[in-house]
Amino acid sequence: MISxxxxxxxxxxAMLTTVAALLVPAARAANYELLNVSYDPTREFYEDFNRAxxxxxxxxxxxxxxxRQSHGGSGKQARSVIDGLPADVVTLALAFDVDALRxxxxxxxxxxxxxxxxxxxxxxxxxxxxxxxxNPKNIRDWVDLARPGVAVITPNPKTSGGARWNYLxxxxxATQQPKATPASAEAxxxxxxxxxxxxxxxxxxxxVTFVERGIGDVLLAWENExxxxxxxxxxxxxxxxxxxVSILAEPxxxxxxxxxxxxxxxxxxxxxxxxxxxxxxQEIAAKHYFRPRDAAIAAKYQAQFPAVxxxxxxxxxxxxxxxxxxxxxxxxxxxxxxxx
Amino acid sequence: MSxxxxxxxxxxxxxxxxxxxxxxxxxxxxxxxxxxxSTELGLERFIAVVTAPRVLASLQLSFGASLxxxxxxxxxxxxxxxxxxxxxxxxxxxxxxxVDLPFALPTAVAGIALTxxxxxxxxxxxxxxxxxxxxxxTPLGIVVALAFIGLPxxxxxxxxVLAELDRExxxxxxxxxxxxxxxxxxxxxPTLWPALLTGCALAxxxxxxxxxxxxxxxxxxxxxxxxxxxxxxxxLEQYEYAEATAIAVTMLLLSFTLMxxxxxxxxxxxxxxxxx
Numbered sequence: 238m239i240s241x242x243x244x245x246x247x248x249x250x251a252m253l254t255t256v257a258a259l260l261v262p263a264a265r266a267a268n269y270e271l272l273n274v275s276y277d278p279t280r281e282f283y284e285d286f287n288r289a290x291x292x293x294x295x296x297x298x299x300x301x302x303x304x305r306q307s308h309g310g311s312g313k314q315a316r317s318v319i320d321g322l323p324a325d326v327v328t329l330a331l332a333f334d335v336d337a338l339r340x341x342x343x344x345x346x347x348x349x350x351x352x353x354x355x356x357x358x359x360x361x362x363x364x365x366x367x368x369x370x371x372n373p374k375n376i377r378d379w380v381d382l383a384r385p386g387v388a389v390i391t392p393n394p395k396t397s398g399g400a401r402w403n404y405l406x407x408x409x410x411a412t413q414q415p416k417a418t419p420a421s422a423e424a425x426x427x428x429x430x431x432x433x434x435x436x437x438x439x440x441x442x443x444x445v446t447f448v449e450r451g452i453g454d455v456l457l458a459w460e461n462e463x464x465x466x467x468x469x470x471x472x473x474x475x476x477x478x479x480x481x482v483s484i485l486a487e488p489x490x491x492x493x494x495x496x497x498x499x500x501x502x503x504x505x506x507x508x509x510x511x512x513x514x515x516x517x518x519q520e521i522a523a524k525h526y527f528r529p530r531d532a533a534i535a536a537k538y539q540a541q542f543p544a545v546x547x548x549x550x551x552x553x554x555x556x557x558x559x560x561x562x563x564x565x566x567x568x569x570x571x572x573x574x575x576x577x
Numbered sequence: 578m579s580x581x582x583x584x585x586x587x588x589x590x591x592x593x594x595x596x597x598x599x600x601x602x603x604x605x606x607x608x609x610x611x612x613x614x615s616t617e618l619g620l621e622r623f624i625a626v627v628t629a630p631r632v633l634a635s636l637q638l639s640f641g642a643s644l645x646x647x648x649x650x651x652x653x654x655x656x657x658x659x660x661x662x663x664x665x666x667x668x669x670x671x672x673x674x675x676v677d678l679p680f681a682l683p684t685a686v687a688g689i690a691l692t693x694x695x696x697x698x699x700x701x702x703x704x705x706x707x708x709x710x711x712x713x714x715t716p717l718g719i720v721v722a723l724a725f726i727g728l729p730x731x732x733x734x735x736x737x738v739l740a741e742l743d744r745e746x747x748x749x750x751x752x753x754x755x756x757x758x759x760x761x762x763x764x765x766x767p768t769l770w771p772a773l774l775t776g777c778a779l780a781x782x783x784x785x786x787x788x789x790x791x792x793x794x795x796x797x798x799x800x801x802x803x804x805x806x807x808x809x810x811x812x813l814e815q816y817e818y819a820e821a822t823a824i825a826v827t828m829l830l831l832s833f834t835l836m837x838x839x840x841x842x843x844x845x846x847x848x849x850x851x852x853x
Contacts, residue, residue: 286804312815433798435798451697575799
C-alpha cells in the first residue's frame, strides 16, 4: 500500500520535472515568427539569408525565430500587404511599390525611406540581357531589341517591378541617342514591344517562358536572375550580355509599422533589416548576385559584377512618381505603344 | 396534372426563406458590393473605362473565345456523351471518369500543363510548329484552354437526358422508313437540343470568367491575347479598384444578358417541341 503510494508520488514528481524541463527553456527563449513579403527573384537569396539571420539571432539573444517568405510580382505583393497580409517586413523590387503601403494603406509613415542607410536599399541590381548560348542573333545593345526578327521576353510593366526597370532602362537608352525626342523614344519602345510575344505578369514567369518554354531570343532580366538562369537553371545554355548603359535598380526594404506594432515584433524586424547591411548579410547578397553596398564585400566580389554605366531613377526620370505617371498609368506611354 | 395535387409536402415558406437568405449571402450581397464600388466612378468615367480600346479588345476576346470553345464542346462533347451512353466497351468507366478531370484539376495546373504541351518546344507544339500553327501564346491557345475547362459541363448535362431517351421512338421511326440520319435529325436531336443548349451555356459562362488556366497559355499581349479577367487583375494591381469593378460589372451584365437570351431560346425550343 505504502510502496504503491510512493510509487505514484515518484511518477508524479518525474512527470512534473519533465514538464518543468520542457517549459523552462521555452519561457526563457521566446519564439518569434516573421513574415517577409518580397518580390520574385529573391527566393533563393532570402532562403539563405533567413537561415543566417535565425542562427545569428539565436546566438546573440537565445530566441528562436522562424522567417516565412512570400514571393510574387512586386506590385501584387504590395497590394496583398495593403489588403491585409500581415507582413512584418517588405523587401520589394522598387521604392514605388513600398511607398504604396504609405499612400494606399497608411501602414508605414512618411519618411520611411530615410530610416535605413542608402535609401533603404541594402543591395542593388541592374538590368542585363540573357541570350541563347553563343548569342546567335548577335544582340549587343538596346538597339538590337527593336530589330525585326528578334523576339524579346520581358514581363508586363503594369504588374511587374522588374519589368518597370527594364522598360525605363530601354527608354533611357533611347533618350540618349543622337537627336532623340520623347516621340523617338516612344517609337523605339513600340518597335521593341512589337517583338515581345509573351507578357508574363512577373519576372519569374518571364524567366520560365524564356528558359523552360524556349520562347524568345533575349530575356530582359535582373542581373541576379540572369546569372541564376545561366548558372543553375540551364547551365551552358545561355550567355549574359551587358548593354552599353543600364539602370541602377535599388530594391527597397522596410518594416511594416502597423503590423510589427500589433504583433510586437518591431525589435526583431529592425534587427532583421539591419542584418542586411552588415558584412555577413552583404556577402550572402553578393553570393546571390545582388550588388552589395559594403565596399569591402564589393571589392571581394568585384569579378562577379562587371562595371556597367548606370543611371538612377532620380537622375533619369525625376523619381518614381514622375516615371509612373509618364509611363505606367492608364494612358501612359506603355498604353500608347499598344494603340497602333 | 392538376395543380392542387402538386404540393404534397409542406414547408414552402421555410424553404423559400432559406433560398432567399442563402442566395443573398452567397450571390447577391457580393454582387451588389461590386456594383456599388463601380458607381464610385460616375457614369461618364464608367463608360470611358469600359470603352477604352484595350478593354474592348479584351472583352471581345473573352466572349469570342468562350463562344468558340462552347461551340467546339457542343460538337465534341455531344459525341463523347453519345459514345458513353449508347455504347458498351472496355474502358468506358475510365473515360467517363476522365471527363470530370477538368472539374477537379486546379486550373493553374491545367494551364501550365497545356502550355508545356503546346509551347514550340513541347510535345504537341513541336509537331505543329513546322506546319505554321502556333497554339501557345496566341488566341488559339486561349480557345484550347477554355475547351478543356468547358468539356465536362456539356457532357454531364447531356448524359442523363441521353440515357432517358426512349429508344422505341427511334425503332418506330426506323420502322416507318426513316433513314438513320433522318431519325437522328428529326427524332433524337430535337429532344436533346435543350440539354445541349444548357450544357453549352454553362460551359460558356464558366469560360468567360476563367483566369487560372488561360493566363499561362495566352501570351497576354494587350489588344491581341489579353483576356478581360487579366485586365481586371492588372487594374487591381495598379490600385484602380473602381475601374476594375467597372469592367467586372460590364462582364456581369453581358453574361447575364446572354444567359437570359439562352433561357428564352430554350423556352422557345421547348414550346415548339410541345406543339409538335
